[in-house]
Amino acid sequence: MQSNSTRAPATPPPVANPDRPASPPASPRPPSRRVTVAALWLAAAWLLPVLAYALGAAALLPPLVLALTAGLLRGGRTLLDRLVLATALLLGAVAAAGLLFSGWPWGLHPVPVAGTAGTVLLGVALATGRRPRWPRPAATDLPPVLAAVAAAVALGWPYLRAGDLAGRLAYAMIGEDNSRHLAAVEGIRAVGGYLFTDPQAAARVAPEAMTWYPQGFHLTAALLDTFLRSSTAPADPVAALDHYLGWALSAYALMVLALVWAATRIAGRQLDLARTWAVAGVVTAFCIGSELARFVVYGYPGETLGLALAALLVAVLCRPVAGIGTQLCLVGALCVGVGFAYLMFLPVVGLLVLAWLVRQRRAVLRRPLVLAGVALVAVPLIPLSSIGGLLNTDQIDNVATGGTVEPRYDAFLALTALVGAGLLAGGLRLPVWRRYAGALGTAVVFVLGFRIWFHVLDTDPRYYYGKTLHLLLMLLLVGIGALGLLLPPPWAAAGRRPGPLARLLVAAAVVVAAAGVAGLPGGTGMFAQPLDHRTTTWASAWWSGRLARPGPAELTVRALAQAPVEPGTVTVVASGKRREGYLCSLFVATLQGTAGASGPAYYKLPLAEPARSAAVVAAVPGRIRFLAADDDAEAVVRQLLTDRPELRTRVRLERLH
Incomplete structure (x- = not known):
């Protein structure tokens, strides 16, 4: 007789995907x-x-x-x-x-x-x-958000305390790139789209060099600014500068948020709440204390956005999201974003995506329609800015130009050793950390390739070599979560574990130690370098005001008040101090919305008098209004008009009040 206790084998419950929040099935609607x-x-x-x-x-x-x-x-x-x-x-x-x-x-x-x-x-x-359905917020959501806010406030503090236009300009004029990026944002607002789609309309507002520059940040900032203003009308100079600086700081906050989120996502369950706070604090301290602070000091918003997108891409490639269709859309969107924001990161991004596609080829090929749709959009768009720039500008030649780069290799070595220790402590046994190690190795090869190229050219590493190091630094900061692998996992039952308060105190101690190593208190951290006749960090020099340019800023404000825009006339500030007239003229034109039309009066000309005024007259065929900032500059322009009286029909001189 068959036993009544015989039962069919139980079906095991499905394994929940940790990346997918549990939710009841949606009932079909009529x-x-x-x-x-x-x-x-x-x-x-x-x-x-x-x-x-x-x-x-x-x-x-x-x-x-x-x-x-x-x-x-x-x-x-x-x-x-x-x-x-x-x-x-x-x-x-x-x-x-x-x-x-x-x-x-x-x-x-x-x-x-x-x-x-x-x-x-x-x-x-x-x-x-x-x-539409949203998961609940978690306690671990707070550290990345606060890290982004803290970093933006810390590096935006000089602007917040400045008080007036001259005070903010004194900091914005540290990096002349701010003038070009501001002009590009306002140019996109004026054109209603990318500058390269209507070069003639953009020629008056934005410099020619920005026409084919990657404009991902600029278009995003212009679009959001249009929503913020609820208007497409041109902005006045003060509002235009303030809004641009706000968007640039927002891009920096997004970068810090992306780095912290990527670090915690890759580390995954190795991080409890206390460790999440520690990782967020360490990453933020190194963002502020390292070369990344220079993004705000000198004005690199395009690179800032590109680095943020690259960090997010590394995170979703190392630990993909649930659903291959969603993953494909995210990867495609991030690649397009990087291509339009900062094309120099594309070689590393392309290799990482190619490796992921090969690794996940079976899953990807099971979604042929999604794959075809993403490829149809992303493949032609990703290199669009690069191809346009290569065909219309001298971008390849520019890679070997710029100032000499003197990186702190000891700082990179220390970070690499810390992350490597975590990987060797057990991380390489996990697929997510092996993928991260592959991404880090790709970035190292990229840096070495640029270093070897400059060696072949028999020259010191130049400006864009530093950009490759920024990418490497980003990957090292994303790997900070690997330090959690050096400790027992938070769920391990190994005797008596410390309570929540003790773990938070340990996390706070780690953050304080990182702040000290990064040099936040006194500027003598491991990323310190010679700046303004002393060795310090970019953040410390920025906060102290030693890098500010109050003199040129005051002249710019006076020029804006004295010389309103005159169609067909280029306004040039002449100064006896080297480079002062150039900077003032550049920012006056940008804030007046004439940076494109006035470009020949500023770029590729001597930076000191008396050669500068003579070069301006030769480069600009139309009317010129010189604003003399001092006696020396006034004497130079008067002598020029005396020697060449035929210039008086199109050149006039005014003393700057």
Whole structure:
């Protein structure tokens, strides 16, 4: 007789994906209800932007688009994970959509941009059958956010305490790149899209050199600024500078957030809350105390955004999100974003993506339609800026130009040893850390390749060699989470474990130690280098005000007040001090919106008098207004007019009040 105790084998429960939050299955909606919901969504997608724009509240629309994008994604365990992934997706989408904005008749106007975004999101919801759904925030979401805010406030403090336009200009003029990036942002707002899509319209506002410069940051900042202002009209000089500086600091905050998030994502369950705080603090300290602070000091917002996107890409390649379709879309968007933000990182990015595609080829090939769609969009767009720049500019020659780079190799060696210790302590047994090690090795080879190239050229490493080191530094900071591998995992039961307060105190001690090593208290950290006649860090020199240029800033403000824009006339500040007249003239033209039309008066000319004024007259065929800042400059221009009286018909001289 068969026993009654015989049972069918139990089916094991499915294994939950740690990257996918648990949620009840969605009940199917009746077709009529789906049509009604879709119609309401479509109506709201266009009526809300119209209403917000009419009320001057278009600034509310980008956060709404971000929230809806995050709600439709299905990757990430926490709310911050979802928002970061949505941001990555949108940044790549904006870079690609910039070509659409450049071609349609509305430019960057908030209503059609937001309406189109809402319509696309509706299409995604209908195609996937998803409804917006967000995971709950977690305690580990807070450290990366606070790290980003702390870094932005710390490096933005000189601007916040400056008080007036002259005070902010004194810091903005440390790096003349700020003038060109500001001109590019305002040029994109004026053109309504990428500068290279309408070079003639951009020629007045933006310098010629920026026409084919990667404009991912500039288009994003211009678009968000249009929403913030609820207007497409040109901004006045003070507002234009303030908004640009705000977007540049926002890009730096995004970079810090991306680095901390990438470090904690790769480390995964090796980090409890206390270790997450420690990693966030260490990464932030090194961001502020290292060469990365120079991004704010000298004005490198494009590279800042490119580095942030590269960090996010490394994170999702090392630890992919749930769903190969979502992963493919994220990888494609991030690659497009890097290509439009800072093309120099593309060789490393391309190799990492190629390695991931080979490794995941079976899973990728199971989604042929998604793969084909992503490839159709991403493959031609990723190298677009690079190809355009190579065909229309001398970018290859520029790689071997610029100032000599003197990196702190001992600092890189120390960070490499720390991360390597974590990897050797057991990290290489885990696939995620092996992928990270491969990414780090690729960056090292990239740096060595540039170093060997400069050796072949028989010259010292130049400006762009430093950019390769920035990429390597980013990867080392992303690997800081490997230090958690040196300690027992937080869930291990090894006798009596310290309580939460003790673990937080240990984390705080680690952060304080990192701040000391990075030189935040006194500027004598491991990244310190000769600056302004002393050895210090970029952040310390920036905070002290020693790098500021109050004299040129004051002259610029006086020139703006004395010499309003005159169509067809180039305004030139003449000064007896070397480079002062050049800087003042450059920023006056940028703030007046004439940097493109006035370009021949500033670039590739002598930086000191008396040669400079004579070169300006020879380079500019039209009318010129000289503003003499001192007696020496006034005497030079008067002598020039005396020697060449025929110039008086198009050249006039005024003393700067």
